[in-house]
Amino acid sequence: MMSMNFFKNIKYEHKMFMLFLLIHLVVWSVIGMIRTVLPTDALEGIYWGSLQDFGTPKHPPLAGWLTYLTYIIFKSDFSIYFISQLFVVAGFFYVYRIAKYFLDENRAICSVILLEGCWVYGYITGYYGFNPDVILLLFLPMITFYFIKCMEENKPVDWIKLGLIVGISFMNKYQTVLTLAAMFIWACIYKREVFKNKYFYLSVLIAFILFLPHLLWLIKYDFFPLLYFEGEFEDNTILKHIIAPFIFFIVQVSLIIGSCLIFGLLKIRQKSEFKLIEITKDKKTVFLLLFTFVPLLIHILMGAFGGGTMRPRWGFVFWYMIGIMLFYFFPTKEITKDDLKYVFKSAMCVMLTIFISLGTLLTVEKNYRSRYNVPQVYNDMKQAWAEQVGTNLKYFGGYIEWTLPLTIYGKDHEQIILDTNGYKNVWIDENDLRKSGILVLDRTPEKVERQVKKSCPFLEEDYQINPIEYKFTIWNALRQPREYTIYYHIVLPNKN
16 A cells, blocks of 8 residues: 555656656567577677686676676576666666756656657667676766766765766776766866865776786786677778768767657657757767767777778767757757657657667577577487597587587587687686587688687698588578578597
């Protein structure tokens, strides 16, 4: 009875906000269950977490730890999709808290609901599952919120929280530094005295202490995860210096179309003029511009100077204040209950559209990334190994999108040598590998040969590599088949 009375006493606006969070959590948690295997990012996280180390071949260890811990506790794919959306919803809550510094209550709530039209929060998180980018969707708004609190109130407890959050975020992904760049620039312009504040240095110290284990790990292994990032810029043609940042920019713009659409429909409903406020050097104006566009501009400059491959989703995590900016820079009339309901319904329509699009894709696609026939491939590879070797198969190697599902879902949970494109695996003992042998899988005979040589540097130069063709079939959710051809080679154990 008390709980019912409590709910009745909640303001209508807050009920709508809570309902939005609940619907988002449920809808985007269940969409992934159309798949038969987890997304590659989640499988990588499980594997990296199982290594129980302070680093991975690509990122700091936090995402791996959380993914692995979630998976071994709940032992279900659904738990991975659910924790992903828990982070998204928690991020929404902190965006709301940020919005309260810039907007009134109703506009603050609407600014969060508008994010449903930003397809990183639905389509991307639904397709890629749990990964370091999803974690940033929570931690970047948290960092921003506590930075505001520190600047406004200068309380020691907030500085401590900021240091903890920054340190933990750095243990997730190096991109955190781009938000710190925006913080630094804003402080230099409006709050230079902060650099004389002892609590600022306490916050920096806390963040450094939290990041120190990973830093020591990086030093121990010669910063080899940075080779992954370097590998993204290997295709360094003149044209790439122009095309890469251009495509990055275009995709960033496309990301926020849904949010702008919802906002535009609200303006039309209110018959409110589409007028941009006068851009001044006001602290709030500069704050919003810096925290959104400095990270994106740095990415574009990296692409312009570095060339190579720029992944557009590197910039997706920095759009968490797009709703706030729309309401701040393009003022609306007062948001009534009916307006709030209209925004909510519009967001639900956009959500439904994106949900149907992703659901249709996952239903009809005949792709090994989502419909991998793990039982057949796993059993056939085990049988091929048994016929040649007779001992237990301990190591898989080669293309990670073929091997990761086998090692995660496989009965014996074999170890795996990760794809060696630009980085190494420091967790494999070469002597043990030599004695145990390895089965290497990849998409072509040439790639199998290359992977064998990279995975087993101890092999003689004249070692014969004869990849064996292997075919298997996958079915989409409509039971329509597609045949795949891959290749494998068995490096026999060497007992000498």
